[in-house]
């Protein structure tokens with residue numbers, strides 16, 4: 001994306017670009033096994049990124065980044081992607097049971113509560129719910145907060161609500177991850193199912209295909225597909241972050257220019 005943007009900013013060149021990926025653990029993409037994970041790191045490095053593993057950000061004063069391994073660099077843009085947090089609403093404004101991370105404690109059948117104590121008439125699913133992962137071999141594991149689980153849990157929750165209204169027992173949430181897939185920029189990606197690993201363009205196409213199928217309702221599928229097709233023909237739809245952060249600036253600059261030219265005309 002950054003290289004595509006350069007075409008629209010002739011005052012910038014590729015030498016002005018630098019990307020640092022800082023990761024606290026020893027590997028990226030934990031859903032993949034070691035070898036595909038290492039391939040991704042090598043691929044990103046080949047494309048000019050610096051990958052800092054086993055490393056955290058110590059400070060970022062005035063855009064000057066200092067890493068725990070002593071590396072220092074200046075950055076114009078810092079993207080923080082270190083995990084997600086539960087909404088404080090649950091912890092501060094409800095008396096629902098929650099775990100240490102603030103996620104609402106649910107049973108495998110998505111009723112709020114523990115194995116022994118149920119909060120009557122209260123259900124939860126998705127990112128804000130600590131849903132026991134019955135497929136995991138590690139005890140006390142929760143399902144991963146992603147759309148794959150959230151959408152499936154939402155459907156099960158609706159069915160379980162109906163069951164309980166009809167006096168039947170709700171069913172537990174059990175979902176075995178089918179495979180792992182990720183895109184790594186435009187036209188390249190990685191897919192893994194057990195020992196089968198697919199890399200590059202085929203994996204990227206599989207990712208796009210899977211996601212358009214996973215988007216709920218045909219209306220949304222068609223809209224998303226139409227945007228992708230438009231981007232294919234016309235390139236990415238870009239917007240300057242500066243104009244998002246200070247939207248008045250463009251108007252003020254224009255007003256200054258107009259005032260200046262009006263003054264020149266009158267003199």
Ligand SMILES: Cc1cc2nc3c(=O)[nH]c(=O)nc-3n(C[C@H](O)[C@H](O)[C@H](O)COP(=O)(O)OP(=O)(O)OC[C@H]3O[C@@H](n4cnc5c(N)ncnc54)[C@H](O)[C@@H]3O)c2cc1C
Pocket residue numbers: 087089125126127128145146147148149150151
């Ligand atoms: C950048 C990004 C990329 C992602 N990519 C993937 C991916 O490729 N694959 C994948 O599986 N998952 C992905 N995820 C994760 C996925 O989006 C979430 O796991 C999923 O959306 C969780 O669904 P949810 O319904 O639990 O929560 P959400 O989708 O977050 O929905 C919660 C809703 O509640 C609303 N809300 C919040 N507070 C209140 C309130 N007080 N009153 C009323 N409404 C409220 C919010 O506005 C929101 O609409 C991604 C997430 C992000 C941020």
